[in-house]
Amino acid sequence: MIAPTLYSRAFRPLYFTASRTDTLGNVIFNQFKQEVPRQYIQTLIATGAVYHRSPLHTFKSLHNVPLPRRLFSPDDMVQQDAMLKIFFFPRQYPTDHVDIDRCVLFENDQFLVIDKPHGISIGPVIDNYHNNINALLQQHRSSITSIFNPHRLDFQTRGLCVLIKDSSYINQFNSMLRKRSITKRYRAFYQGPNMITPGLYTHYMKPSKSTIKEMSDTKVEGWHECILRVLESSQCTVSMPISDVEQDFLSIDMLNGNWKQQEMLVGKGINRTRHAMVQLNYVDVELITGRTHQIRAQMRALGRSLVGDRMYGGMAIQQLSNAQFNPNDQPYPHRSLHTSFIGLVSYQLSFECPLTGHQHHFSLLDSKQ
Incomplete structure (x- = not known):
């Protein structure tokens, strides 16, 4: 398990822009110098802890820039300069008590x-x-x-x-x-x-x-x-x-x-x-x-x-x-x-x-x- 202190305080998101056009999984993997296991990255994406917004230059006006939206597949393509928002330590709530x-x-x-x-x-x-x-x-x-x-x-x-x-x-x-x-x-x-x-x-x-x-x-x-x-x-x-x-x-x-x-x-x-x-x-x-x-x-x-x-x-x-x-x-x-x-x-x-x-x-x- 990755120590929370390595990248981000728990419950706080981390923002960065994609350095190149690639799949979502590869962009995150390379952003952190291949130190974060791919399996953990896939888990974050499947959990819904990764958000994406297209590069600002793709919008006609900065007054209508949408909020980031979730991506659920590591194979989704991400453009260079796109913004990514990641919760590295998403809260996991037990549901065993729920019928x-x-x-x-x-x-x-x-x-x-x-x-x-x-x-x-x-x-x-x-x-x-x-x-x-x-x-x-x-x-x-x-x-x-x-x-x-x-x-x-x-x-x-x-x-x-x-x-x-x-x-x-x-x-x-x-x-x-x-x-x-x-x-x-x-x-x-x-x-x-x-x-x-x-x-x-x-x-x-x-x-x-x-x-x-x-x-x-x-x-x-x-x-x-x-x-x-x-x-x-x-x-x-x-x-x-x-x-x-x-x-x-x-x-x-x-x-x-x-x-x-x-x-x-x-x-x-x-x-x-x-x-x-x-x-x-x-x-x-x-x-x-x-x-x-x-x-x-x-x-x-x-x-x-x-x-x-x-x-x-x-x-x-x-x-x-x-x-x-x-x-x-x-x-x-x-x-x-x-x-x-x-x-x-x-x-x-x-x-x-x-x-x-x-x-x-x-x-x-x-x-x-």
């Missing part, structure tokens, strides 16, 4: 509704075209030829999400999003001595391309208004594995499956693991506005960071069941703030189909809840 058939809750000719697990993206990410819900669906269902994603959830979040199959339905679905005629409810889990009082909460988000969103309690000129409604505040007990491995937490059902579990040993045979009972607070919230990371950022602004959400000041999920766990002692990238699990679940989704007028209602809560 794609069980994820699909509803399907018709226009759309699907899925229960997206923690730790997987809806669609491709910038450095990996695969390892996502779209790709798994198309691998398992030959009838699905294309999927569109106007409705998204964060990689770390579990819950209900609508995937569009029919391109002519996208505009109608986007119209419902703009008119806020889709009701989405989330359950947010946190630790702390004090409960959050039900009601409306308003904060203001600084316009920024930064991953971590900054909030203000008071109105700031030019900042985006963020409003959420806390519907209910309560407590629960969740059975969690005692493990240093974040992947072991990805299949936890925070909503239903662990509420009355009392066993300290769970599973059979080699899969038998020690569990601990963890007391958590939670709030059921409804978004009035819909901003990137809104719930995560507003929960931090309220002093109640989500469990597992280290990006916004939350405790590492492993620490909930093992107080001795220290994320700073973990090797990179496990000490990164980019975790795979946060205590946030989109548990309820309701909307009226603009084509049929049918009122759809989906919920992940057991009837006893």
Whole structure:
């Protein structure tokens, strides 16, 4: 395996221009003085971690230069002076915890509704075209030829999400999003001595391309208004594995499956693991506005960071069941703030189909809840 420090910091792309016209594989191989194995180069290309843009002199105007696009074959021809963008160390996300058939809750000719697990993206990410819900669906269902994603959830979040199959339905679905005629409810889990009082909460988000969103309690000129409604505040007990491995937490059902579990040993045979009972607070919230990371950022602004959400000041999920766990002692990238699990679940989704007028209602809560 190539050491990440040789060429580029992980998650950061490397740019260069082709020194001669040749195949994509040869251009990359020669750019790095034949030190990068061809097999690794082919893996990067197949992963979707290599982008290409034609030389600038081939465009009539510099005002209409397109963004680089992915290439998937090492045999694709690349012109001299073409720009290449490479993610040398694309993120590889496990999908072993994803049963794609069980994820699909509803399907018709226009759309699907899925229960997206923690730790997987809806669609491709910038450095990996695969390892996502779209790709798994198309691998398992030959009838699905294309999927569109106007409705998204964060990689770390579990819950209900609508995937569009029919391109002519996208505009109608986007119209419902703009008119806020889709009701989405989330359950947010946190630790702390004090409960959050039900009601409306308003904060203001600084316009920024930064991953971590900054909030203000008071109105700031030019900042985006963020409003959420806390519907209910309560407590629960969740059975969690005692493990240093974040992947072991990805299949936890925070909503239903662990509420009355009392066993300290769970599973059979080699899969038998020690569990601990963890007391958590939670709030059921409804978004009035819909901003990137809104719930995560507003929960931090309220002093109640989500469990597992280290990006916004939350405790590492492993620490909930093992107080001795220290994320700073973990090797990179496990000490990164980019975790795979946060205590946030989109548990309820309701909307009226603009084509049929049918009122759809989906919920992940057991009837006893």
